[in-house]
Amino acid sequence: MTAESIRRVGMIGLGKMGNPMCRHLRKAGFEVTGTDISEAVRRNLEAAGVKTVATASEVAAASDFVIVVVGFDSEAETAILGPNGVVAGAHPGLIVGVASTVAPRTMTRIAARLHGTGITLLDMPLTRGEPAAEAGKMLTMVGGDEAAFAAVKPALNTFADAVFHVGELGAGQVGKMVNNLILWACISANHEGFRLAEALGVDPGRLRTALVESSASNWAMKTQIQNQPMPWAEKDMRIVLGEADKLRLSLPLCGVVKEVVKSVKYERGWPTPEEPD
Structure with a gap:
């Protein structure tokens, strides 16, 4: 995929980081689909023009680029690999970016499970905290395929004013x-x-x-x-x-x-x- 072809962005996790990220993406003209385990959180974001669904698999089916921003390594793995996870709704060419802070070995483990699925995995943890998320001024360090990074960079720039490719998968973490x-x-x-x-x-x-x-x-x-x-x-x-x-x-x-x-x-x-x- 190219930067021009990525217009549909999915968000898994609509909390204090995912919520403003969705709003910035929507304001920039991206079609955004999100999910969260909390139905109340999903309803709250729909008022900002973000389509919400019940499962990560539905997010994947509706997206060119899926961002995972959940709290723990186990939650990131479940969101991607679980029964109703990204893999269940994925299509060839899908790019998945793990914005959660997880161990580098977690990225390696997920990548091994994604081998042969046609999904490209990036790690893209975020810094500067919640105020920067609201202001659209976060920093993200991205690890993984450079072509995939180039394709998603315009989407990242909607909520981060400092975006760096720092190496292979896991380097961001x-x-x-x-x-x-x-x-x-x-x-x-x-x-x-x-x-x-x-x-x-x-x-x-x-x-x-x-x-x-x-x-x-x-x-x-x-x-x-x-x-x-x-x-x-x-x-x-x-x-x-x-x-x-x-x-x-x-x-x-x-x-x-x-x-x-x-x-x-x-x-x-x-x-x-x-x-x-």
């Missing part, structure tokens, strides 16, 4: 892992630094105004993302540590960061999504 490790390390350092300032009688808010202009500045500090709930932090770090263990690679900072972020969430009463059984 590796990029997201590295992004997450560095991001959570910055969040942890910011948290401890401002705790120190407060303990010494300095107002953290006033200090932050200075620090965002200093050599200590970082994206997390500028956006104050550490003041927002961080539902996926532990999952992000589990993926990083799991890949490192498989490679027998020691990442001691990652383990510390995971515990710091967990303690912040416990302290503030922020929830952590549970992977479905």
Whole structure:
């Protein structure tokens, strides 16, 4: 397929990321079909001109390009490979992009199951969070076939203002892992630094105004993302540590960061999504 031929985009998962992504695609003139396990979520999006259906297989049948943006690896695999998944409704030439943050080995596992189906698989995890999703200013790192990437890039540009092809299938998820490790390390350092300032009688808010202009500045500090709930932090770090263990690679900072972020969430009463059984 070419960029000109892809006009029908499907979305599996219509939550805080998938919902605005659908709206941006629709506004840009794409024909959008979406699904979510929640009927109420589906009804809500229909008001924005997005056609919704009950199953991922129906999304696949109505689409040239299907984006999967669900919470966990197991959900992504079920959405694509399950009884009512993408494969059940797929047609030759279909491109599937996994926008969920999953382990690189999950992409490899899905790709092996798709061999011979005529489906092209890309990984395209998203960064910058929910505010960027609403603004259409996310960043995505894409791994997989370059021709497929070129074909879907105009669709990606409707909700992401930074779109990069970073290598073969799985490379996008590796990029997201590295992004997450560095991001959570910055969040942890910011948290401890401002705790120190407060303990010494300095107002953290006033200090932050200075620090965002200093050599200590970082994206997390500028956006104050550490003041927002961080539902996926532990999952992000589990993926990083799991890949490192498989490679027998020691990442001691990652383990510390995971515990710091967990303690912040416990302290503030922020929830952590549970992977479905």
